[in-house]
Amino acid sequence: MTAVDRGVTGRQPQAVRSALAVLEEVARAGAGVTAKEVAEGLGLPPATTYRLLNLLVGEEYLVRLPDLHGFALGAKVAGLAGVIAPARVPTAARRAVADLRGRVRAGVHLVLVAGPTVRCADVDPDLPLASPALVEGHLHASAVGHLVLAEADDWREAVHHPGRLEALTVATPTRPAEVEACLAQVRAHGFAGQVGQLHAGVGCLAVPVRGAGGLLVAAVAVTSARGVVPVEYLDATRECAAVLAPLLD
Incomplete structure (x- = not known):
């Protein structure tokens, strides 16, 4: 059975933008930023922020820091345009x-x-x-x-x-x-x-x-x-x- 490509519809574009905004906020704020701080920084509802953070953790774009109860950039970010690519050292x-x-x-x-x-x-x-x-x-x-x-x-x-x-x-x-x-x-x-x-x-x-x-x-x-x-x-x-x-x- 051939899958039907329905494109990006409904609320999906906003959900994608919100997820990217959360990722950018964690990168800006630094390791250890909490869900509450991300929500306040972006003006997002706490429930929405928690869902997006959990999604990004599940996809390995973010990681939880158990000792801080906060978040940091994950392994997959390394593949994004050299954001955290290995530094060049002579x-x-x-x-x-x-x-x-x-x-x-x-x-x-x-x-x-x-x-x-x-x-x-x-x-x-x-x-x-x-x-x-x-x-x-x-x-x-x-x-x-x-x-x-x-x-x-x-x-x-x-x-x-x-x-x-x-x-x-x-x-x-x-x-x-x-x-x-x-x-x-x-x-x-x-x-x-x-x-x-x-x-x-x-x-x-x-x-x-x-x-x-x-x-x-x-x-x-x-x-x-x-x-x-x-x-x-x-x-x-x-x-x-x-x-x-x-x-x-």
Whole structure:
């Protein structure tokens, strides 16, 4: 029996537009955005928003983040016009990162930076990040994010929801004064460090990679599931960042 193509009829065009709007809102708001926030951001009824979110999760365009009870972009988005296509990192830069991995007993990751946007471009294959999406979507809770926010004239403009700083753990800075204290440390010392703010018990040391004119173009992040990253790793990480600077500029 031959199927009859009835085309797009009735309310279907609006349903498609609404689904795409939900997808765009999650991309704009960042990982961890809740259904309520999506509904409010788009002016959609909550019931409609929940249905669309569930549909997009079922089709793998979105994923749920159980620890946040929110949503993030899913695997299928990778196929959409390079929205989250693998970042291009020069071979020489990957070698520099691999060399640092051989010198420290911790995870080493390269994160690209473009304004307030961060991208986990080269994650340690042996000691991977627990969730790159959280690093990219919650700048207030990661060492890399603190580097980025410390560059901003007003860090509140760089976070997705300045009025809702997610408490990912009991140590996450969720008050403006707490975030500002972290950023003051970054400006004073030239690098960022945190323990347990993104994942309980996990420490991270992040060193900036600067291009021409001192612009922040990337960060080298060293992570440890044992808590504080040993301070003796700082010099090696800075050496790696210096090698990366002309390669990523």
